[in-house]
Amino acid sequence: MRINKYLADCGAASRRACDKLIEEGKVKVNGKPAVIGQEINTDNDTVTLDGIKLVLSKKNLYLMFNKPKGCICTRNDEKGRKTIYDYVDLKERLVSVGRLDYDSEGLLILTTDGALVNYLTHPSNEIPKTYHVKIDGEVLQSDLATLRAGVEIDGVKTSRAKIKLIEFSDNISRFEMTIYEGRNRQIKKMFETIGKEVLFLKRVSIGDLKLGGLSRGAHRELTPLEVNYLKKL
Secondary structure (H helix, E strand, O other): HHHHHHHHHHHOHHHHHHHHHHHHHOOEEEEOOOOOOOOOOOOOOOOOOEEEEOOOOOOOOOOEEEEEOEEEOOOOOOOOOOHHHHHOOOOOEEEEEOOOOOOEEEEEEEEEHHHHHHHHHHHHHHOOEEEEEEEEOOOHHHHHHHHHHHOEEEEEEEEEEEEEEEEOOOEEEEEEEEEEOOOOHHHHHHHHHHHHHHOEEEEEEEOOOOOOOOOOOEEOOOHHHHHHHOOOO
16 A cells, blocks of 8 residues: 555545655654655554554544634644644544634534545535635625636635625625635635635535534534545535
């Protein structure tokens, strides 16, 4: 098995992110630094990440987590900020499917299934993710049309988006917005292109899998039907 697939199947990260871990020298095979593309024997070779031995999970774990504001999606933070793993402290090496910013909240999928992480985060699969967004002030219909059609962020145009006004009151616009890619701070940057500031951002669903009434900071296991749905999105 290729080393990046083994790492992903162990829940370390997506395959692409695993290649980066290998490049950074964090992965060793039988005590020696791993190289990208290396084949390993899953029965006899010992693979470590940051000195911790990785073992293929016999049964993958799939969780839904309601990320609160004020925490990040990495395992450790050099600034000492809270991470999602302060809320979900399990022995399994869970990986988040995509990320939410420090000041954003809502639905995250956490799993040990590296193949699912890779599938749901790969841009070509265009997995729909829906958010509730609060904007300071009123947004013109012409500006919404611009966002729906795609705007340029960091030199690359965004794909299509769905945006529906839920309410406008007290000079605050509330929208439901669905995007089909997952760039860094994408929704905030999209609204910045029309001169608007995002005051609140919450992911409420991935496809038809909804956050529902799960409390902030709480998690639950996905049902077999929900897992099967995600694999076929």
